[in-house]
Amino acid sequence: MLSKKTKYAFHALTYLGKHRDRGAILIQEISEKYGISHKFLENILLELKKAGFLGSKKGKGGGYYLIKAPNEIALSRVIRLLDGPIALLPCVSLNYYEPCEECQNQEQCGLYKVMIKVRDETLKILEMKSLEDILEGE
Amino acid sequence: MLSKKTKYAFHALTYLGKHRDRGAILIQEISEKYGISHKFLENILLELKKAGFLGSKKGKGGGYYLIKAPNEIALSRVIRLLDGPIALLPCVSLNYYEPCEECQNQEQCGLYKVMIKVRDETLKILEMKSLEDILEGE
DNA sequence: AATAAGCCTATATAATTTGTAGGTTTTATA
DNA sequence: TATAAAACCTACAAATTATATAGGCTTATT
Numbered sequence: 001m002l003s004k005k006t007k008y009a010f011h012a013l014t015y016l017g018k019h020r021d022r023g024a025i026l027i028q029e030i031s032e033k034y035g036i037s038h039k040f041l042e043n044i045l046l047e048l049k050k051a052g053f054l055g056s057k058k059g060k061g062g063g064y065y066l067i068k069a070p071n072e073i074a075l076s077r078v079i080r081l082l083d084g085p086i087a088l089l090p091c092v093s094l095n096y097y098e099p100c101e102e103c104q105n106q107e108q109c110g111l112y113k114v115m116i117k118v119r120d121e122t123l124k125i126l127e128m129k130s131l132e133d134i135l136e137g138e
Numbered sequence: 139m140l141s142k143k144t145k146y147a148f149h150a151l152t153y154l155g156k157h158r159d160r161g162a163i164l165i166q167e168i169s170e171k172y173g174i175s176h177k178f179l180e181n182i183l184l185e186l187k188k189a190g191f192l193g194s195k196k197g198k199g200g201g202y203y204l205i206k207a208p209n210e211i212a213l214s215r216v217i218r219l220l221d222g223p224i225a226l227l228p229c230v231s232l233n234y235y236e237p238c239e240e241c242q243n244q245e246q247c248g249l250y251k252v253m254i255k256v257r258d259e260t261l262k263i264l265e266m267k268s269l270e271d272i273l274e275g276e
Numbered sequence: 277a278a279t280a281a282g283c284c285t286a287t288a289t290a291a292t293t294t295g296t297a298g299g300t301t302t303t304a305t306a
Numbered sequence: 307t308a309t310a311a312a313a314c315c316t317a318c319a320a321a322t323t324a325t326a327t328a329g330g331c332t333t334a335t336t
Contacts, residue, residue, distance in 0.1 A: 057303080200281045
C-alpha cells in the first residue's frame with residue numbers, strides 16, 4: 001500500500017493539475033480540500049518541489065503550481081520519491097538495491113528471478129500511467 | 139516492498155517445495171538455512187498452515203510439509219495472507235476495502251479510477267505467478 | 277516416563293510513519 | 307518602509323506497525 005504521504009502527494013498534484021490556470025495556489029486551500037494537516041502537506045509539497053514537479057512563490061500571494069506537463073509525471077516517479085522502492089524485494093530494486101542477507105547467490109535464487117519479472121511488469125504499468133491519466137478521470 | 143515475514147514465507151515455501159519427498163521438515167532446518175529466527179519463523183509457518191498451504195506433524199520426528207501443489211500457491215495469496223492488501227490504496231482493495239476519508243465520491247475520483255486499473259494489472263501478474271515459478275528458477 | 281517437536285498467546289523492542297512546533301526568509305502591499 | 311502573509315527548513319513528538327522473544331501447553335515418538 002502507498003503511504004498517506006504518497007496518497008496526499010497524488011491528491012495535491014491532481015488539484016494543482018486541475019487548477020493550472022490559476023497560478024500559485026495556497027497549501028491551505030489544498031489541505032482544506034482534502035482534510036490534510038497543513039504542516040504535513042507542507043513537507044510533502046516541498047519534496048515535490050525539490051524533485052522538480054512543482055514551482056513555488058513565497059510571500060503574500062504565494063503558493064505552489066505545477067511546472068511539468070501532467071503526462072511527464074509518471075506514477076512511478078512520485079511513488080519512488082515519497083515511498084521508496086517499487087520492487088517487492090530489496091534485491092530486485094533498481095533504485096534502492098540491497099542484497100538479501102539470507103541469499104548466497106542471487107543467480108540461483110528462484111524467488112529473485114520471479115521477483116525480477118514481477119518488478120518489470122509492475123514498472124511497465126506505473127511508468128505508463130501518469131498524472132494525466134488521473135486528471136482524465138476527474 | 140514485502141515485509142520480511144512475507145519474504146521468509148516465500149523462502150520457507152520454496153524450501154518445503156524443493157524437499158516435498160522428504161516428509162515433515164523441522165522449523166529448525168529452514169531457519170538455519172536462511173538465517174531466520176526460529177521463533178519468528180514458527181509464527182509464520184503456523185499462519186501458512188492455518189491458511190491451508192502447509193500440513194504439520196507434532197512431536198518427535200515432526201515438522202512441516204507442503205499440502206498444496208506449487209502451481210496452486212499464487213504469489214497473491216501468500217502476500218495477502220501475511221502482508222495484507224495488494225492494492226495501492228485502501229479504497230481499491232478487493233479484500234481489505236476501506237473508503238478514503240478525504241474522498242466524497244469515489245466515482246468522481248481520478249486517483250481512484252487509475253488505481254483500480256493498476257490493481258487489476260498487478261493482480262494479473264501476482265495471480266499468475268506461483269510457487270511453481272519460483273521452484274523452476276532454483 | 278522422557279524427550280522432541282509443533283501450538284498458542286502475550287509481550288517486548290525496533291523501525292517507520294504520521295504529525296507538530298517554531299523559527300527563518302521572502303514578497304506584496306498599505 | 308512596516309506589516310502581514312506565505313513558503314522554507316529543521317528538529318522533534320506521537321502513533322502505528324513490523325520484528326522478535328518468551329514461556330508454557332499439547333501431541334507424538336521412543
